[in-house]
Amino acid sequence: MATPVSPVIEFRDVARVYGSGAAEVRALDGVSLTVEKGEFVAVMGPSGSGKSTAMNIMGCLDRPSSGHYLFDGVEVGGLTRDQRALLRRHYLGFIFQGYNLLARTTALQNVELPLIYKGLGRAERKAAALAALDKVGLADRAHHDPSQLSGGQQQRVAIARALATGPQVVLADEPTGNLDTRRSVEIMDLLQALNRKDGLTIVMVTHEEDMAEYASRLIWMVDGQIQSDRRITGAG
Amino acid sequence: MLWETFKLALQAILRNPMRSFLTVLGVVIGVAAVIAMVTIGKGSTAQVTADVERMGANLMILSPGQMRFGPNSGGGSERAFALADVDRIIDQVASVETAAPSGSASQVAVFGNTNYRTRVTGTDSRYLVASDWPVAAGRAFTAAEESAGKTVCILGETVRRELFGQTDPVGEKIRLGAMSCTVVGLLAPKGASSFGTDQDDVVLMPFRAYGRRIAGSMDVPMIYIAVRDGVSMERATNDITALMREVRRIGPGEEDDFSLRDMEQVASMLNSVNAVLTGLLSAVAAVSLLVGGIGIMNIMLVSVTERTREIGIRMAVGAQAGQVLLQFLVEAIVLSALGGVLGVALGLGLAAVGAQVLNVPFTPDAGTIALAFAFSALVGVVFGYFPARRAARLDPIEALRH
Numbered sequence A: 001m002a003t004p005v006s007p008v009i010e011f012r013d014v015a016r017v018y019g020s021g022a023a024e025v026r027a028l029d030g031v032s033l034t035v036e037k038g039e040f041v042a043v044m045g046p047s048g049s050g051k052s053t054a055m056n057i058m059g060c061l062d063r064p065s066s067g068h069y070l071f072d073g074v075e076v077g078g079l080t081r082d083q084r085a086l087l088r089r090h091y092l093g094f095i096f097q098g099y100n101l102l103a104r105t106t107a108l109q110n111v112e113l114p115l116i117y118k119g120l121g122r123a124e125r126k127a128a129a130l131a132a133l134d135k136v137g138l139a140d141r142a143h144h145d146p147s148q149l150s151g152g153q154q155q156r157v158a159i160a161r162a163l164a165t166g167p168q169v170v171l172a173d174e175p176t177g178n179l180d181t182r183r184s185v186e187i188m189d190l191l192q193a194l195n196r197k198d199g200l201t202i203v204m205v206t207h208e209e210d211m212a213e214y215a216s217r218l219i220w221m222v223d224g225q226i227q228s229d230r231r232i233t234g235a236g
Numbered sequence B: 001m002l003w004e005t006f007k008l009a010l011q012a013i014l015r016n017p018m019r020s021f022l023t024v025l026g027v028v029i030g031v032a033a034v035i036a037m038v039t040i041g042k043g044s045t046a047q048v049t050a051d052v053e054r055m056g057a058n059l060m061i062l063s064p065g066q067m068r069f070g071p072n073s074g075g076g077s078e079r080a081f082a083l084a085d086v087d088r089i090i091d092q093v094a095s096v097e098t099a100a101p102s103g104s105a106s107q108v109a110v111f112g113n114t115n116y117r118t119r120v121t122g123t124d125s126r127y128l129v130a131s132d133w134p135v136a137a138g139r140a141f142t143a144a145e146e147s148a149g150k151t152v153c154i155l156g157e158t159v160r161r162e163l164f165g166q167t168d169p170v171g172e173k174i175r176l177g178a179m180s181c182t183v184v185g186l187l188a189p190k191g192a193s194s195f196g197t198d199q200d201d202v203v204l205m206p207f208r209a210y211g212r213r214i215a216g217s218m219d220v221p222m223i224y225i226a227v228r229d230g231v232s233m234e235r236a237t238n239d240i241t242a243l244m245r246e247v248r249r250i251g252p253g254e255e256d257d258f259s260l261r262d263m264e265q266v267a268s269m270l271n272s273v274n275a276v277l278t279g280l281l282s283a284v285a286a287v288s289l290l291v292g293g294i295g296i297m298n299i300m301l302v303s304v305t306e307r308t309r310e311i312g313i314r315m316a317v318g319a320q321a322g323q324v325l326l327q328f329l330v331e332a333i334v335l336s337a338l339g340g341v342l343g344v345a346l347g348l349g350l351a352a353v354g355a356q357v358l359n360v361p362f363t364p365d366a367g368t369i370a371l372a373f374a375f376s377a378l379v380g381v382v383f384g385y386f387p388a389r390r391a392a393r394l395d396p397i398e399a400l401r402h
């Protein structure tokens, strides 16, 4: 399978087309890129430029209409739905703009959710979930429901959930989109620390320049294509 | 994983207890109906069997006419038997142990200033032998009393209690209509019959006395026959039928104008009536289960829609289609199985009350309970599958956007 030097994410001329005929939308239009292990990539661009579409494909939630997507050297286009679910389960973590925590379910149980599907035993699961909550500084909120947590705290629970399984890549689509500047900075500090200390690979979509500066690389998209792709010196 | 799924299902169900309860009401009613009907049905079948055993499996009833059921169905048009027929059967049929005439009428019995309406049966002491019914106190009729048609009587337990209470009736005189008769004995208590009638609600008197003073004729409406031990009922039936055809001058090829039934036949007739009733009510129960199943399907579809985002989250973190399907299927099964549990409890309660009222034994049956429970779970599988499949087929991206 993958050699240590192979990129964890590789797009080869990926297109994603919605609809057909006059209603056809080319959400992605010939995108090629690679993301190496340990990178922190920020993706920016105007609304409708295809950022989320690209993230969905990276996250194996969607497949390219044409072109190739290789995750850690594996051609995702040839995988079944269930095989892609397994990729997500073992190698991918998601952070969403709207947190997407289960309501009326404690922080701990939310973080345990992916571990259940991973097949961990009860005690093991709890330990891993608590460790992940500890990492995001919420060990003392383990038994709180999302409704009892602030937006920033909820997003940190979501990050803990994404981290709990020890994924290769964490994909974050506008993780600070619902947060004020102070909370956003806290979240970005956290993500940056995870990237720098633990070598976690992160791909993050954002609309805010300030947040993008935490990354080590910035990709700018327009109309389903990459307009620029450059290294930046991470802030913080 | 399965245990997690089960716990999750229980949580989801208990999150909306009222809604869950209303959803499973159809299943509860269906299962309760099945359990109650089958339990009572089994109880009365057991009762019939016990009656047959108590009355003696070797007992036969000879009555005039065809295709009638029950001892009191002899109409005016049918040729009754004569007392001489009873003697002929005893003397000429080797397979017969004994036989006794029987005729009954409703009468008011009076003792002192107590009145009680009961059934007076004219017969003789061979009847007590044939039906294996011992005299508990006093004595049976003497041969002299029987041939002379003396007005003496033997009381059933119910009549004794109603008329005499604490006093000893043996030797006392009671009035039956216009005649007065002396109590010579008491019958052992027998309890209710399969027909639900109280067998102890009876006064026995010699047939000749009954014929002369109550029926106004010596026609014998019915003959009880006890078959000798070790003789097959079939042989006895053939022997008795041959004799009666001869006595009643029925030509070859002509139909019998009498019928002969053994208690097994009576029991199987009763039991088949029972089975038809049980079947009918089970059909009603099945419809109720069907309606209950549709209710479960409906609420599961609502649940899938309400929890679309949850499904999306689960898929994003790695749940496979089969796992989502299982989650909702298990939820539907747990829901309807809970309905099954409630239904079993309710059904047993109803059966216990029903058994009391109908005077049959309460015999809950583990097999029936297990079957009803399994059936309710099956309802969950069948009606939960479609909503669960809908959940499993959701597109995770769409679901997350919900």
Ligand SMILES: Nc1ncnc2c1ncn2[C@@H]1O[C@H](COP(=O)(O)OP(=O)(O)OP(=O)(O)O)[C@@H](O)[C@H]1O
Binding pocket: A018, A019, A025, A026, A027, A045, A046, A047, A048, A049, A050, A051, A052, A053, A054
């Ligand atoms: N399911 C869909 N069906 C049809 N068109 C779609 C669908 N999803 C996305 N699109 C279209 O694809 C294009 C790219 O959408 P996408 O969500 O990737 O944009 P984005 O860059 O994430 O925008 P934003 O910054 O607003 O989130 C848009 O024109 C959008 O309308």
Ligand SMILES: [Mg+2]
Binding pocket: A051, A052, A053, A173
């Ligand atoms: Mg987007």
